[in-house]
Amino acid sequence: MQKPDDLRPEDRWVNEYDDKLLYTCPKSETISTISSQHHSYYEDRLWDFQCQETFNQQPSCVWSNYVNSFDEEFTFTCPFDSIISGVESYHHDKHEDRRWKFLCCRVNNTCNKLCSWTDYLNLFDDYFSWQVPESNYIVGVSSYHDNYREDRRWKYQYCEQEAC
Template sequence: MLLLLLLLALVVGKEAKPLNGNGLRSLHKRFVNSYDEPIDFSCPDHQSIYLIYSIENRYFKDRLWDFYCKPTFDTSHPISPQKGNYVNDFDGEVNFTCPVNSVVTAIGSYHDNWAEDRRWKFTCTMQAGVCMDVCQWTDYLNDFHSLLFWVAPDVHYLTGVHSYHCNVAEDRRWKFQYCSKVSCRTSY
């Protein structure tokens, strides 16, 4: 069932990366990083991350990552991205929430072989007249050394990330915050 959901999620929605003629990515191009290599992923303008997929390799003590984007903002109005700094130290907790009424539109990371961990940073984007409401956190979505797969529920958007690292496993567990999008009044 999980495999079916994964395949369905891969072909639904607008993609930030090219697809092959069958609507699926080639396996060698599926992930945005290689083991021990940096991540520098950004959604196209006016879109945000709605699907996160990751697999871990015990030899490399690192994960491959993939992200998918969906339309989020009105393309006829400007957006305001806010690039962030790294939010954790190696082996430290990631406890990140976008500023009020913004969503995650880009993710960056780099790996250190001594720590066998990554530092993470996020870009959050907002648009005048768009507010986030009814926010909630998932439970932890993976165990150490296991697949991580998350899709934002319909009409919800990624707004926060929490993770902790275990030195014995040299891996992380993850959970995400998501909110619904509503119209709001702007002050001028």
């Protein structure tokens, strides 16, 4: 199998194949758009994120521990009505998979409401891009890995927020 051609300059990815991924939004923002492209030569994904203004005061933020082991399914939801503001992962060639952490941010007296899960947004080995619906915020992630395809499928939990 040949290596992929270089990416076009107009493509913007946060990570390179097989490398660490670390992305955090500016302090008052949370992730609003997620895009990802799989490549079968590397058996890994490139990732890109965009953020939206979310907090009108300084949020408190905490990184989760790793939420999965290699090749393991996971479902993670930020605790305490917080919202995903960053992601971190690293790739291991033996497993052709990544372990994941999430940065969860919140402000006092704000609660999540009317939460929903997307369907799976991608087929194995496919590109996907998803933007959280207007007036909503990403609060959770669920994914499972297939050892034959050496890829993951992804779905996201999103909520509205209200004063409480």
